[in-house]
Amino acid sequence: MDENSLNYSNKICDGIKFKAKKNKNFSTFLFFVVLFSTVISPVLILISENFWISKFSPAVLTACAALASYWIQLRKPHERWSLYRTAQRDIEFEIDQYTFKNGDYSSENPDKVLADRVSKRTLKLHYDWMPLVPKSEELQKLMNLNNEL
Numbered sequence: 001m002d003e004n005s006l007n008y009s010n011k012i013c014d015g016i017k018f019k020a021k022k023n024k025n026f027s028t029f030l031f032f033v034v035l036f037s038t039v040i041s042p043v044l045i046l047i048s049e050n051f052w053i054s055k056f057s058p059a060v061l062t063a064c065a066a067l068a069s070y071w072i073q074l075r076k077p078h079e080r081w082s083l084y085r086t087a088q089r090d091i092e093f094e095i096d097q098y099t100f101k102n103g104d105y106s107s108e109n110p111d112k113v114l115a116d117r118v119s120k121r122t123l124k125l126h127y128d129w130m131p132l133v134p135k136s137e138e139l140q141k142l143m144n145l146n147n148e149l
Contacts, residue, residue: 004111005098005110005111005112005114005115005118006095006098006099006111006114008115008118009091009094009095009098009114009115009118010095012091012118012122013088013091013092013095013118016084016087016088016091016122016125017084017088019080019084020081020084020085020088023077023078023080023081023084024077024078024081024085026077027072027077027078027081030068030069030071030072030077031068031072033064033065033068034065034068034069034072036061037061037062037064037065037068038061038062038065040058040061041057041058041061041062041065042058044057044058044061045058074134074138075132075134076132079132080129080132083125083128083129083132084125087121087122087124087125087128090121091118091121091122094114094117094118094121095114098110098113098114
């Protein structure tokens with residue numbers, strides 16, 4: 001494979017940037033669903049006596065708010081966004097240091113230093129990300145709570 005360390009680092013950085021943006025957008029969307037649903041539901045109940053507006057629509061909105069809240073708590077998209085964005089900034093810093101030959105990058109083999117640091121930061125990101133993945137025990141506990149209701 002003929003890939004230099006700068007291309008490798010930029011590719012890793014772009015992948016992390018994509019994941020950060022995806023999690024930020026999803027977190028924002030879910031927050032909007034919760035906010036919109038909880039604000040609009042009481043209004044719909046008050047403004048009409050029509051079944052579809054005053055009963056059905058608020059019920060659907062409340063269910064959407066509950067599902068969005070559940071997903072936010074389970075998947076933690078905002079925490080993932082923060083984690084990915086921090087890793088992205090760290091790698092961008094390393095790329096800048098490499099580009100301007102600062103610090104350890106003024107040595108004989110800056111390509112090796114960059115590839116090593118980016119690989120280690122990517123591995124650290126993985127280990128930092130793992131606690132955010134829902135564990136099977138947590139999922140089972142949630143399933144048991146749902147069955148009790």
